[in-house]
Amino acid sequence: QVQLVQSGGEVKKPGASVKVSCKASGYTFTYYRISWLRQVPGQGLEWMGWISGDNGDTDYAQRFQGRVTMTADTSTSTAYMELGRLRSDDTAVYYCARDLGDYVGVWLYWGQGTLVTVSS
Amino acid sequence: DIQMTQSPSSLSASVGDRVAFTCQASQDIINRLNWYQQKPGKAPKLLIYDASILETEVPSRFRGSGSGTEFTLSITSLQPEDVATYYCQHYDHLPHTFGQGTKLEIK
Secondary structure, X not given: OOEEEEOOOEEEOOOOOEEEEEEEEOOOHHHOXXXXXXXXXXXXXXXXXXXXXXXXXXXXXXXXXXXXXXXXXXXXXXXXXXXXXXXXXXOEEEEXXXXXXXXXXXXXXXXXXXXXXXXX | OOOEEEEOOEEEXXXXXXXXXXXXXXXXXXXXXXXXXEOOOOOOEEEEEOOOEEOXXXXXXXXXXXXXXXXXXXXXXXXXXXXXXXXXXXXXXXXXXXXXXXXXXXX
16 A cells, blocks of 8 residues: 655754655655645645656745755655755644645645754 | 635534535636545545545545535535544646635534
């Protein structure tokens, strides 16, 4: 069965960077893209961007351009999301998610979430 | 970016009731609309995609309808396990945006 397992929670200081991993199993990693989303505590969901599991192509939401980098290691079927220049309002649960078949943007499979806390 | 507006923001109903939430898109998204259910501390769960297609193993009491800019998620015969926050999300083009959610509680 398809599984996405994320790395553990992180506490970072303002201005630092955080890198979250998402290890995929149960399917061919290169066949699908991985999206990253986040949810500020008590608030809604926000799409941050995606990375192709095949060729590493990326597309980032405009508000994260220049601060986010998404990469993928096909040898370990792991996707990574690095967010730099952290601010207190980046405190959120970060999720990776995979599409439902050919439906791009229909997220059937989700990681368990990684809480990133930004605090001085 | 397309704005997704959900109403109501919260809803309280009794077990066995029929409930409905709406989602309005700021422009035509045809039928490219998903509904997710999220329980506290958990990742969202896909319920419906393409506005009306029920994901496998989702109970048939959930129903999605609508097209264009107006969409509805309804639950017939509300069950205690349906307590959650429900989000709509479009996937017509990037960025894929979500509504702010409807929190459903049991009276």
